[in-house]
Amino acid sequence: xxxxxxxxxxxxxxxxxxxxxxxxxxxxxxxxxxxxxxxxxxxxxxxxxxxxxxxxxxxxxxxxxxxxxxxxxxxxxxxxxxxxxxxxxxxxxxxxxxxxxxxxxxxxxxxxxxxxxxxxxxxxxxxxxxxxxxxxxxxxxxxxxxxxxxxxxxxxxxxxxxxxxxxxxxxxxxxxxxxxxxxxxxxxxxxxxxxxxxxxxxxxxxxxxxxxxxxxxxxxxxxxxxxxxxxxxxxxxxxxxxxxxxxxxxxxxxxxxxxxxxxxxxxxxxxxxxxxxxxxxxxxxxxxx
Amino acid sequence: xxxxxxxxxxxxxxxxxxxxxxxxxxxxxxxxxxxxxxxxxxxxxxxxxxxxxxxxxxxxxxxxxxxxxxxxxxxxxxxxxxxxxxxxxxxxxxxxxxxxxxxxxxxxxxxxxxxxxxxxxxxxxxxxxxxxxxxxxxxxxxxxxxxxxxxxxxxxxxxxxxxxxxxxxxxxxxxxxxxxxxxxxxxxxxxxxxxxxxxxxxxxxxxxxxxxxxxxxxxxxxxxxxxxxxxxxxxxxxxxxxxxxxxxxxxxxxxxxxxxxxxxxxxxxxxxxxxxxxxxxxxxxxxxxxxxxxxxxxxxxxxxxxxxxxxxxxxxxxxxxxxxxxxxxxxxxxxxxxxxxxxxxxxxxxxxxxxxxxxxxxxxx
Numbered sequence: 288x289x290x291x292x293x294x295x296x297x298x299x300x301x302x303x304x305x306x307x308x309x310x311x312x313x314x315x316x317x318x319x320x321x322x323x324x325x326x327x328x329x330x331x332x333x334x335x336x337x338x339x340x341x342x343x344x345x346x347x348x349x350x351x352x353x354x355x356x357x358x359x360x361x362x363x364x365x366x367x368x369x370x371x372x373x374x375x376x377x378x379x380x381x382x383x384x385x386x387x388x389x390x391x392x393x394x395x396x397x398x399x400x401x402x403x404x405x406x407x408x409x410x411x412x413x414x415x416x417x418x419x420x421x422x423x424x425x426x427x428x429x430x431x432x433x434x435x436x437x438x439x440x441x442x443x444x445x446x447x448x449x450x451x452x453x454x455x456x457x458x459x460x461x462x463x464x465x466x467x468x469x470x471x472x473x474x475x476x477x478x479x480x481x482x483x484x485x486x487x488x489x490x491x492x493x494x495x496x497x498x499x500x501x502x503x504x505x506x507x508x509x510x511x512x513x514x515x516x517x518x519x520x521x522x523x524x525x526x527x528x529x530x531x532x533x534x535x536x537x538x539x540x541x542x543x544x545x546x547x548x549x550x551x552x553x554x555x556x557x558x559x560x561x562x563x564x565x566x567x568x569x570x571x572x573x574x575x576x
Numbered sequence: 577x578x579x580x581x582x583x584x585x586x587x588x589x590x591x592x593x594x595x596x597x598x599x600x601x602x603x604x605x606x607x608x609x610x611x612x613x614x615x616x617x618x619x620x621x622x623x624x625x626x627x628x629x630x631x632x633x634x635x636x637x638x639x640x641x642x643x644x645x646x647x648x649x650x651x652x653x654x655x656x657x658x659x660x661x662x663x664x665x666x667x668x669x670x671x672x673x674x675x676x677x678x679x680x681x682x683x684x685x686x687x688x689x690x691x692x693x694x695x696x697x698x699x700x701x702x703x704x705x706x707x708x709x710x711x712x713x714x715x716x717x718x719x720x721x722x723x724x725x726x727x728x729x730x731x732x733x734x735x736x737x738x739x740x741x742x743x744x745x746x747x748x749x750x751x752x753x754x755x756x757x758x759x760x761x762x763x764x765x766x767x768x769x770x771x772x773x774x775x776x777x778x779x780x781x782x783x784x785x786x787x788x789x790x791x792x793x794x795x796x797x798x799x800x801x802x803x804x805x806x807x808x809x810x811x812x813x814x815x816x817x818x819x820x821x822x823x824x825x826x827x828x829x830x831x832x833x834x835x836x837x838x839x840x841x842x843x844x845x846x847x848x849x850x851x852x853x854x855x856x857x858x859x860x861x862x863x864x865x866x867x868x869x870x871x872x873x874x875x876x877x878x879x880x881x882x883x884x885x886x887x888x889x890x891x892x893x894x895x896x897x898x899x900x901x902x903x904x905x906x907x908x909x910x911x912x913x914x915x916x917x918x919x920x921x922x923x924x925x926x927x928x929x930x931x932x933x934x935x936x937x938x939x940x941x
Contacts (some may be wrong), residue, residue: 293788339904405839460893466665466667468663468664468665469667470631471634471654471661471663471665472661472663472728474634474655474723475632475654475659475660475661475681475729476655476681476684476728477655477678477681477684477685478684479684482684486671486672487669490669490670490671491670492764552650
């Protein structure tokens with residue numbers, strides 16, 4: 288078929304280009320702008336080249352935050368994915384209780400993030416919080432304001448509470464799409480419960496689980512509000528994750544140059560890891576097919 | 577392999593069925609002979625899948641018993657019944673190879689690998705998939721997947737019966753013939769008891785030795801394809817089997833004649849007067865159009881379907897179909913129809929009644 292050449296067609300793409308420019312490209316470019324300049328106030332800027340990038344790459348502070356961040360994302364993925372799948376497997380398939388579970392489990396997802404943080408901040412307090420006070424009464428030494436381990440446990444449990452439902456709901460949707468015939472065939476073939484999971488449910492859930500992992504990774508890697516409200520990055524800097532550190536640097540210390548360089552590298556890291564995730568998993572999918 | 581006996585079997589999906597209408601499957605007694613091929617034919621929702629699921633143990637009946645070779649298995653779980661079932665949509669284990677799929681039921685039963693390997697080879701040969709054993713099941717076509725589910729059923733030597741739940745629904749038309757032929761050959765070679773659920777009469781009639789026709793939760797006739805064609809026991813059988821189905825006309829039957837409107841037809845036998853809804857049924861194949869012989873009829877339309885012509889006509893205010901041979905000439909002045917008395921059946925309240933022996937048999941037969 289002959290293709291019509293009409294350069295006016297470019298105008299049709301224009302609205303999208305404008306939208307993307309304002310929502311992503313221009314803000315990103317201002318950050319790029321800051322990252323290669325220095326300022327001493329008065330809106331006067333000096334060319335600094337890649338100085339800030341070099342400085343940040345040689346700064347232990349960013350590497351430490353990155354290490355903590357990777358640990359945080361790793362731990363919550365290791366807990367939330369299996370737990371979410373487990374919850375989904377044990378949810379009722381239909382009827383009133385299925386709807387009830389769905390609504391009940393969606394509740395944490397509907398709570399604003401800073402409220403989630405506040406809830407856990409209060410919940411964990413040793414003086415007035417139900418959790419903190421109970422643990423203290425049981426003789427367990429728990430205080431998230433001065434014990435790094437307790438602080439880590441608190442923010443991880445909080446994240447698990449907040450987000451496991453998302454994984455469970457996605458996994459549940461995957462499970463619901465499996466026709467009954469598969470389970471009936473498995474019965475006829477005398478497959479054990481584990482084999483039903485391994486050869487029917489898991490393969491059918493793979494697609495949604497991939498999305499769940501990607502979503503949970505990206506979200507947890509960018510997490511700011513909840514741990515900031517609970518621990519403020521402390522005690523010391525033991526729970527200072529990447530974005531908390533970034534905000535401290537940019538707004539607390541007003542180091543715009545280093546913070547901008549930091550932002551760009553942060554963005555690239557997320558992009559890179561997400562891309563690797565996606566490529567590995569789609570290839571896995573193809574190889575199996 | 578086993579003989580399967582249904583004893584007073586009925587099923588309702590409601591917890592406390594009260595009237596007969598509450599039953600998806602109405603009371604039924606039947607023996608499925610060992611090694612025979614049956615087709616379970618009926619429209620959607622007539623209870624045929626319910627019956628199949630009761631036999632395979634996926635559903636427990638509300639009443640009655642089911643016996644395999646005289647042994648009561650009514651409450652035995654599916655796994656103990658040694659039943660194989662092929663479903664409407666192909667069920668294969670996507671992540672496994674074809675080989676592992678076929679080996680799965682044997683491995684689950686703890687058979688040793690040497691036996692499994694040998695048995696999988698045999699089955700792969702039977703279903704013609706020897707060269708595909710190393711492939712993953714995921715990328716295969718629907719008909720290949722359906723063959724795998726069939727093979728998975730047959731891989732066990734102790735299988736009592738093979739059940740098919742509309743297995744060719746998602747298969748391309750040109751593959752349907754091939755699979756059906758293959759299935760028939762497997763039945764011929766290995767003699768499994770097979771029960772094949774379908775709503776496609778061609779599939780049922782070509783596959784089965786005996787066809788079980790179900791209507792509204794009830795088995796209305798069990799018979800060979802010929803019996804279903806020549807003597808439908810129920811007007812539904814007449815209408816459902818055949819293309820087009822049987823002509824069913826309200827009539828008054830007295831002795832050896834039937835009156836339809838103002839016209840009188842000759843019957844092959846004599847009938848006692850009976851109360852209720854009386855109808856006569858005659859297949860389009862046994863109606864003949866002519867210029868001179870028979871009763872007045874007006875032709876509405878003629879459809880040429882290649883092998884024969886279907887004449888849509890009106891007889892005494894009722895729509896009827898007449899089949900004429902492809903080479904028969906049909907012209908506008910052919911306004912008379914005659915029915916072969918030997919193939920006119922009489923129905924009272926939808927059920928066929930046999931001619932009364934005490935009355936003389938009509939000469940026209």
